Structure formats: structure tokens, C-alpha cells
Amino acid sequence: MCWKEKRLINSIYYILYYEKMKSDIIRFVNKNKKIFVKINSFLDRSNFLKNREEFINIVLKDLKKQKENNIAGFLNKKSLHDQLKREIFDNKQSLFFNYKVYHKIKIEKIKILIREIIEDIDYLLDSRKISIYIFPTLSNFVIKKMNGVSGFLVWKNTIHIYLYPLKGWGKNFKSAFLHELAHCIQPYYSYKMNLFEHLIAEGLAEHFQKYYLKKNKSLD
Ligand SMILES: [Zn+2]
16 A cells, blocks of 8 residues: 555545544523533544544544634643643553543443433532533553542533543542532632642532432442
8 A cells, every 4th residue: 555545544534533523412401490511522532542642633623623712621722732641641651551442432321421410419500501521541540540530620610531441430430520510519619729728629529429429329
């Protein structure tokens, strides 16, 4: 195969793959309020993880297509780029990684998990639009020390989840999502808080997450 053919095949593959970025909105509407959760999943981009810059560029292109006034909760590409690099590819990138682990995760499953959580705590939430961005991660720290899931509230109602699907990943995903939802409803929560305020906010979010996980035993 000559380089031209190879490039053509690569770009066809790229276009096919490009169409597959998963995005969906779940609506929870009752007479008093409306809660929208916009899910943006980049798990089906995991084939590109072999090359970190390529993966990040694909994510940035996907996000540009969405025409939001921020980029996954960040004001500029550079800050998001740094965050993705840090959270997806830490220094000790997992050597045992096999991107096929992501193929078995369907966005439908993620939608069910999110729906269950919101329905459980919707009496605590007021009307709001929540955006959740789900990324694969190769971070050794996240895989070994955080049960394969880490989460951040990166901006108001904008949550990032970094996921490596270890056994029982659904429960860990819910746990991280609940924790970040707790920060969503803490009116004082911001990255400008001092260390003491952070400790209080983290403690309350942890308590909230544990309380609701324990209440609902059918989470597995
Ligand atoms: Zn937290």
C-alpha cells in the first residue's frame, strides 16, 4: 500500500469514527422544575489514546462542533488541553492498557446510571442544566487508587468524569457523579475557596455520596 492509499484509508476511518462521538440529553421535567443533563461521552474515542496529542486534538475538534460558549467548562483550549493531559495521561501511563475495555460501555448504560441518580435526589435539585463530560483515562493513579473513576466540577453545573472500567465500574461511576452533584448544589463551592473551606466541602460531598449510595442498595 502506498502512503497515499494509507492516508486515504486513515481519513475514511477517521470520518467514520468522527461521526460516532456520543452526545445525548436526558430531561427530567415535573410540574415545578426542569432538570436537563447533557451527556458528552468520549469513551468511543479510546482507539486514539495510543497517541496523546491525537486524542486530545480529536476531543477539542468534537467540542468545537458543539458551539458552546465554553469548552467543556474551560474558558480556553489551553486550559482544557492541560487538564486532559494531566487526568488522562499521568506520568506513569498504564502499560497494560487495552482500549477495547471501553467498547463494552454503551452510552445507554451510562444514561440509566445517571437517570437513577437524578431520580433519587431530584427533590434536592432545583431547575438546572447539568453538562457531564465522560473521558477514558489511562492514569495509573485513577486506576489503582481511585477505583478507576475520578470526577471534577470544573465550572457551574459542568462535571468531568474520567473512567477506566474496572469490575463494578457502574457503582464507582455513580459514586463519583453523586460526589460532583453535591458540589453542584453547594452554593459557596469554588476553586477560590481556602484549604479549610475545601476540607468542609469535600467532607460534605463525601457524606452525601455515601448516604445516597447506602440508601439505594440496588446500585450494583
Ligand atoms: Zn470533591
